[in-house]
Amino acid sequence: MSLVSLNGLTVTYGGNTVLSGVSLKIQEGEIVTVVGPNGSGKSTLLRSVIGALKPSGGSVTRTPHLRIGYVPQKLHIDPTLPLTVRRFLSLPVRVSDTRASEALEQAGAGNLAARQMSGLSGGQFQRVLLARALLSNPQLLILDEATQGLDQPGSAAFYQQIEKVRQEIGCAVLMVSHELHVVMAASDRVVCLNGHICCEGAPEHVASAPEYRALFGTGTQGALALYRHEHNHSHDHDCGHDHGRQHEAAE
Incomplete structure (x- = not known):
């Protein structure tokens, strides 16, 4: 069963379109990781799922009385x-x-x-x-780069705990992260966002390119990262990119 369904979601701020035509379903019990460069709309997507933002176009449908737990990026x-x-x-x-x-x-x-x-x-x-x-x-646990500032072992341990939570209470997990080297093992599906969904699929497909694996294997914080999408998996979204085109992402 779908807990949340986005259908052609468009979000505009002050005349600037942050998200355009995003369609995505979050199913019961699955772990979905959203990745993308800075300014790609990742946090906007999460806020739309929660209901904190009203779409400019399209729709967000949540299962009635959906219980959502939220782990922020930072809390002072x-x-x-x-x-x-x-x-x-x-x-x-x-x-x-x-x-x-x-x-x-x-x-x-x-x-x-x-x-x-x-x-x-x-x-x-x-x-x-x-x-x-x-x-x-919660039926849906949402995490917005919840391991930012942690070292790699700390991040890995935290994501292992998230997987354990999913197993224990059966919740779905939607998280934003730039640390694919630690989230890949725990993710059922990876969604690559850059204002629209340019690519999504199983982690092994998204991680298929050597350059991609090399990037997230080192994971130097703050480095300008070059990664390649090998679009060898099926999805319903028009990427708008040539196969194998490189995208730049600043962590």
């Missing part, structure tokens, strides 16, 4: 504010100790309840944000 908390992890999970709506403990365990952060938020490492902080997103027992 005043480091001088005395705030434990347990108290953070009850803002703004109080949750029971039992539910908070369950969510922390699911996120791989079961020993952090009494810790101060300001004293957490980057990886621990993201797991607490994941726990917060899991409080509602």
Whole structure:
């Protein structure tokens, strides 16, 4: 069953079209990773799925009463504010100790309840944000570059936890990432976005080009990346690119 269906989604800001004609379905239990260069509309796509943005054209259909959990790219908390992890999970709506403990365990952060938020490492902080997103027992878990700033082992461990969460609660996962070297193994489908869907398919197809594998194998943060799409898989979208054309992506 489709949890979310985008049909010809178009989003325009101040006369600039950010997304054009995007059609995409998110099915129950699948992990979908969205990749693309800066300014390609990845965050706009997520905000449209959540319902925070109204489409300029096309439609977004969600299954009735869809429960969505969201893990942001960043969340700033005043480091001088005395705030434990347990108290953070009850803002703004109080949750029971039992539910908070369950969510922390699911996120791989079961020993952090009494810790101060300001004293957490980057990886621990993201797991607490994941726990917060899991409080509602989501049918769809959305992550917007949730591992930005983590080192490669930290990112890999976080995505392994996401796969474990999917197995345990059966939720679908929609995530934006530039780290294909760690998300490939966990993704059922990869969607390449550049204002429109230029390519989508199984990870092994998207990763088929040697240049692509070489790029995401090194993953130097901030480097200008050249990667190649080998359009040897079927999809319903017109890429608008020649086969094997290189695209530049700044991480």
